[in-house]
Structures are given as structure tokens and as C-alpha cells.
Amino acid sequence: MKKQFAFTDSELKAFRENGYAGPIRIYDPQEMKETYKAIRAEIFDRSHAVYDLDHASLLAGYDRHLDIDFFSKHIMRREIIDKVEGILGPNLLCWRSEMFPKYPGDEGTDWHQADTFGHASGRPQVVWTTNEQFGGAITVWTAITDCPKEVGCLRFIPGTHEEMFYDESKEMRYTPEQVNKLEKNGQKSGFFGYDYRNLQKDPNWVPDDSKAVSMEMQAGECVIFWSTLMHSSYPNVTSNRTRLGFTARYVPTSVRVYPGTDTIEEYGSTLSLKNYGVVLVSGTDEYQHNRVLSRNMRGLEFSRAMAS
Numbered sequence: 001m002k003k004q005f006a007f008t009d010s011e012l013k014a015f016r017e018n019g020y021a022g023p024i025r026i027y028d029p030q031e032m033k034e035t036y037k038a039i040r041a042e043i044f045d046r047s048h049a050v051y052d053l054d055h056a057s058l059l060a061g062y063d064r065h066l067d068i069d070f071f072s073k074h075i076m077r078r079e080i081i082d083k084v085e086g087i088l089g090p091n092l093l094c095w096r097s098e099m100f101p102k103y104p105g106d107e108g109t110d111w112h113q114a115d116t117f118g119h120a121s122g123r124p125q126v127v128w129t130t131n132e133q134f135g136g137a138i139t140v141w142t143a144i145t146d147c148p149k150e151v152g153c154l155r156f157i158p159g160t161h162e163e164m165f166y167d168e169s170k171e172m173r174y175t176p177e178q179v180n181k182l183e184k185n186g187q188k189s190g191f192f193g194y195d196y197r198n199l200q201k202d203p204n205w206v207p208d209d210s211k212a213v214s215m216e217m218q219a220g221e222c223v224i225f226w227s228t229l230m231h232s233s234y235p236n237v238t239s240n241r242t243r244l245g246f247t248a249r250y251v252p253t254s255v256r257v258y259p260g261t262d263t264i265e266e267y268g269s270t271l272s273l274k275n276y277g278v279v280l281v282s283g284t285d286e287y288q289h290n291r292v293l294s295r296n297m298r299g300l301e302f303s304r305a306m307a308s
Contacts, residue, residue: 003078003082003085003086004078004082005078005079005080005082005083006082006083006085006086007021007083007086007087012086012087015087015224017158017159018156018158018159019156019158019159019160019161019162019225019226019228019229020156020158020215020223020224020225020226020229021083021223021224021225022215022217022221022222022223022224022225023143023215023216023217023218023221023222023223024079024083024221024222024223024224025220025221026074026077026079026080026142026220026221026222027219027220028220029146029218029219029220029221031220032143032144032219032220033145033219035070036144036145036219036244038070039068039070042068042069042070043064043068043099046060048067049063049064049066049067050063050066050067050275050276051063051271051272051275051276052272053269053271057267057268057269058192058193058267058268058269059264059266059267059269059271061098061099061100061101062096062097062098062264062271063096063097063098063276064097064099065094065097065248065279066276066277066279066293071097071246074142074246074248075094075097075248075279075281076094076279076281076282080140080222080224080248081281081282083224084138084140084224084250084282085282085283087138087224088138088250088251088252089252089283090282090283091252091253091254091282091283091284091285091286092250092251092252092253092280092281092282092283093250093251093252093253093255093257093278093279093280093281093285093290094248094249094250094278094279094281095126095137095249095250095251095255095257095278095290096137096248096249097246097247097248097249098246098247098249099244099245099246099247100141100243100244100245100246100247101242101243101244101245102151102152102233102235102236102242102243102244103236103242104236104238104239104240104241104242105180105235105236105237105239106152106180106188106235106236107179107180107182107187107188107189107190107235108152108187108188108189108190108232108233108234108235109152109189109190109191109192109232109233110182110184110189110190110191110195110196110197110232111157111196111207111209111230111231111232112166112191112196112230112231112232113136113160113161113164113165113166113227113228113229113230113231114136114137114168114227114228115135115136115164115168115227115228116135116168117136117137117168117227118168118169119166119168119172119194119196119199120172120174120194120265120266120267121264121265121266122168122169122170122171122172123261123265124168124259125257125258125264126251126255126256126257127255127256127259128251128252128254128255129254129255129256129287129289130252130254135228136161136226136227136228137226137227137249137250137251138224138225138226138227138249138250138251139224139225139226139227139247139248139249139250140222140223140224140247140248140249140250141154141222141223141224141225141245141246141247142220142221142222142245142246142247142248143217143218143219143220143221143222143244143245144219144244144245144246145219145241145242145243145244146217146218146219147215147216147217147218147219147243147245148216149214149216149234150234150236150237150238150241151236151237151238151241151242151243152233152234152235152236152243153214153215153216153217153233153234153243154214154215154223154231154232154233154245155209155212155213155214155215155231155232155233155234156212156213156215156225156229156230156231157207157208157209157211157212157213157229157230157231158211158213158229160228160229160230161225161226161228161229161230162228164201164228165200165201165202165205165207165230166196166199166200166201167199167200167201168199170198170199171198172194172195172196172198172199173194173198174193174194174266174267174268175193175194175195176193176268178190178193178195179192179193182195187234187235188235189232189235192267193267193268207230209232212232214234227249250281253280253283253284253285253286253287253289254287254289255289256289256290257278257289257290258273258276261273262274276291276293277290277291277292277293278290278291278292278293279292279293279294280292280294
């Protein structure tokens with residue numbers, strides 16, 4: 001039986017060709033704005049977060065679906081899951097979420113792709129163990145605030161998700177002093193203290209952004225895309241408006257997450273994965289590759305330890 005919010009056949013065909021779909025309405029814009037007001041205090045409260053970090057760390061926005069109720073429910077909304085099931089199949093994990101604020105004057109994010117998500121450390125964070133056509137993950141990027149071009153909306157180059165132009169195993173040096181200093185085509189454009197161009201397989205290759213599509217969204221809308229799709233964002237050129245996006249990243253249960261490590265190393269920080277677990281958002285976890293974390297009235301607990 002077709003799920004209520006599933007892609008139509010033509011929508012799924014377009015997604016497979018282009019690598020993205022959106023904007024897609026998940027919440028009424030006013031509802032999203034009121035929700036943001038209600039949860040702002042929780043976002044700044046890290047007392048129940050799974051990582052011991054201060055707010056200055058670029059990793060402080062990781063995996064807040066594990067301690068903030070709204071995001072815990074959001075990653076499992078049928079408006080999202082029905083569509084992702086149509087892409088990846090019925091058995092799904094949410095392996096990471098991230099918050100992406102862009103403050104007034106912040107640089108744009110340079111063109112990039114993510115396959116293993118090892119771009120910051122050179123160590124794969126997701127490994128597909130079966131013979132699927134694609135690697136990477138499905139990213140659902142939800143606008144918590146309005147995201148027009150001037151505050152830094154996303155950009156995509158359609159159809160680029162089937163070929164990786166970057167080698168994520170290459171070294172990319174973390175240089176935070178370069179933030180808001182790099183300029184490309186007259187715009188501030190970096191990658192959170194890294195220069196993503198260092199990972200190019202061909203150092204002379206230049207992304208063809210003449211084909212780029214801008215993804216302006218209202219609060220409460222999302223875009224769904226392959227992480228291997230070439231994507232970037234504009235700078236925030238306003239003086240008084242902050243853009244906030246929330247991403248949830250999904251993979252099939254066959255994928256191994258953070259294989260062979262108990263830490264995350266990127267953006268100048270090292271995180272312990274002691275309290276981390278994936279969340280089973282749909283179907284069954286027949287592979288049991290990863291620790292599964294669930295929430296109940298007692299808080300966070302592992303519903304199954306990682307298989308040996």
C-alpha cells in the first residue's frame with residue numbers, strides 16, 4: 001500500500017534524475033516560527049546533550065534530536081519518512097542531525113559533496129555494506145527560519161549526485177582563521193574553517209554553477225537531497241537576520257555508522273561517542289551493525305548494544 005506522504009512515481013523519477021526534491025511543506029510557516037520561539041531555550045541548554053561541548057564548538061549543533069523533544073519527533077514525521085522510504089527502502093536509521101545557523105555577515109558554504117562524511121578527518125563515518133547504487137546519505141534540510149537568498153539559502157547543481165568530484169580521504173587542514181576570509185567570484189565562501197577545494201580529484205576542475213538552482217524556503221519547508229549532490233549556500237548579507245536550518249541524515253540499516261572508532265574528530269574538536277546511538281525511524285534493523293538509542297520517560301538509553 002502506498003504511504004500517505006510518499007512521492008508520486010513522477011516525483012520519485014525526478015528525484016532520481018536531479019538528486020533533490022523541494023521545497024516540501026512540513027509545518028505551517030507561522031507554526032514553525034512559534035515552535036522556534038518555544039524551543040530556543042532548549043537549543044541553548046546543553047545539560048542533556050549527548051556531547052560534552054560548549055556553544056563555541058562547531059559540533060555543538062550535532063545530534064540534538066537525541067535530547068530535544070521537538071527534533072526527536074521531527075526526524076520521524078511521516079511527511080518525511082514516507083518519502084525517504086521511497087528512496088532508500090523501508091528499514092531506515094537516522095544517524096545524525098545538525099543545526100546550521102548562518103548569522104548576519106557569515107560567509108556562504110562552498111560547493112561540496114559528502115559520500116563517506118570523512119571529509120574533515122579522512123576517516124569514513126558511514127560505510128555502505130551492500131551493493132546499492134549510491135553511497136552517502138539522504139539529507140532532509142528543514143528551514144526553521146525563512147531562508148531567502150539574502151540570508152544564505154541552499155544551492156544545488158542538479159544531476160551531480162552520481163559522480164564524486166572529491167576524494168574525502170585526502171587531508172584537509174583546519175584553519176579557522178580563514179572563516180569569512182576566502183572569496184570566490186566576489187562572494188565570501190568557505191567551509192567552516194576548511195578549504196573544500198583541497199579535496200578535488202582534479203585540482204583544476206571548477207563546478208559549473210551556471211546550472212545551479214537556488215532553494216529559497218519558508219520556515220517549515222524542507223528539501224530532500226542526496227548528500228553526494230553538489231550543494232552550497234549563499235552568504236548571509238543581511239545585518240540583522242539569522243538563518244537556521246536543521247538537517248536529519250538517513251541511511252538504510254545495512255550501513256555501518258562510525259565503523260571502528262569511538263570518537264569524532266573534526267572542526268578542531270574530538271567527541272566521544274560513548275552516549276551516541278543511531279535511531280531506528282522505520283522498519284526493522286535486521287543487520288544490527290550499530291548501537292540503537294531510544295528515548296523514554298527515563299531519558300536516553302541504548303535499546304540494543306552494537307553487535308560485536
